[in-house]
Amino acid sequence: MGSPVVGCSCRVCRSRNPKDTRSRASLLVKKRNLSILIDTSTEFRLQAIREGITHLDAVFYTHSHADHLHGLDDIRPLTKDHPMPVYAGETTMSDIKKRFDYIFSTKPGHKGGGRPKIELLPMPSEGVTIQGLSIVPVPVFHGDMRIYGYRLGDLAYITDCSRIPEESYNVLKGVNKLIIGALRKRPHPTHFSIDEAIAEAKKTGAEYTWLTHLCHDHSHDELLEMLPNKIEPAYDGLCISV
Numbered sequence: 491m492g493s494p495v496v497g498c499s500c501r502v503c504r505s506r507n508p509k510d511t512r513s514r515a516s517l518l519v520k521k522r523n524l525s526i527l528i529d530t531s532t533e534f535r536l537q538a539i540r541e542g543i544t545h546l547d548a549v550f551y552t553h554s555h556a557d558h559l560h561g562l563d564d565i566r567p568l569t570k571d572h573p574m575p576v577y578a579g580e581t582t583m584s585d586i587k588k589r590f591d592y593i594f595s596t597k598p599g600h601k602g603g604g605r606p607k608i609e610l611l612p613m614p615s616e617g618v619t620i621q622g623l624s625i626v627p628v629p630v631f632h633g634d635m636r637i638y639g640y641r642l643g644d645l646a647y648i649t650d651c652s653r654i655p656e657e658s659y660n661v662l663k664g665v666n667k668l669i670i671g672a673l674r675k676r677p678h679p680t681h682f683s684i685d686e687a688i689a690e691a692k693k694t695g696a697e698y699t700w701l702t703h704l705c706h707d708h709s710h711d712e713l714l715e716m717l718p719n720k721i722e723p724a725y726d727g728l729c730i731s732v
């Protein structure tokens with residue numbers, strides 16, 4: 491839901507620490523001139539302005555939940571010159587076509603501006619390589635939904651997840667830096683709790699871990715105190731070098 495949560499006046503939502511203002515989760519990956527984005531969060535427009543994004547080479551989706559997808563329309567200014575390659579799993583592709591039907595409409599009157607140009611592509615299970623960077627999907631479970639995390643070199647990004655199947659640990663082998671979703675201390679049916687995320691992080695063997703997709707139960711400073719060494723809460727604008 492991001493924090494502050496609409497209508498909430500809890501201590502975290504009222505916090506003046508900028509790190510307690512959490513927009514919805516996404517990841518920008520930069521390598522020389524290459525820029526790729528994982529998920530267009532609800533706040534994509536504001537995140538793109540904050541980070542000075544002037545071009546994107548491709549967008550990858552983890553899944554189609556509102557908090558990860560609904561910023562899609564705002565890539566429009568970045569698709570003026572060429573259609574944006576957008577990679578997604580099968581279910582996410584069909585959800586994108588349903589929710590953004592106007593983007594794909596061929597009806598007369600729908601020609602011209604007013605919508606982003608998108609080239610929707612199925613995510614190959616072996617991954618894709620763009621300008622020397624390989625992006626490999628990591629199938630994980632988000633409740634009953636099978637969705638994607640992604641591996642990029644020795645970094646893995648797994649947001650909404652409640653179970654990592656054993657075979658996906660082969661894809662994660664050798665990962666050094668892990669960004670993993672942890673909603674809160676209390677258990678949740680479709681997201682790892684903080685303790686579950688810590689256990690998964692240890693299982694991957696990653697040296698450094700950041701928790702993302704955190705809700706308003708705990709402030710950034712409380713999380714820093716409760717987390718073990720080399721596991722930290724992520725925050726808006728966090729930059730990780732790999």
Ligand SMILES: [Zn+2]
Nearest residue numbers: 498500503706
């Ligand atoms: Zn709150």
Ligand SMILES: [Zn+2]
Nearest residue numbers: 553555632650
């Ligand atoms: Zn989700």
Ligand SMILES: [Zn+2]
Nearest residue numbers: 555557558650
């Ligand atoms: Zn989510």
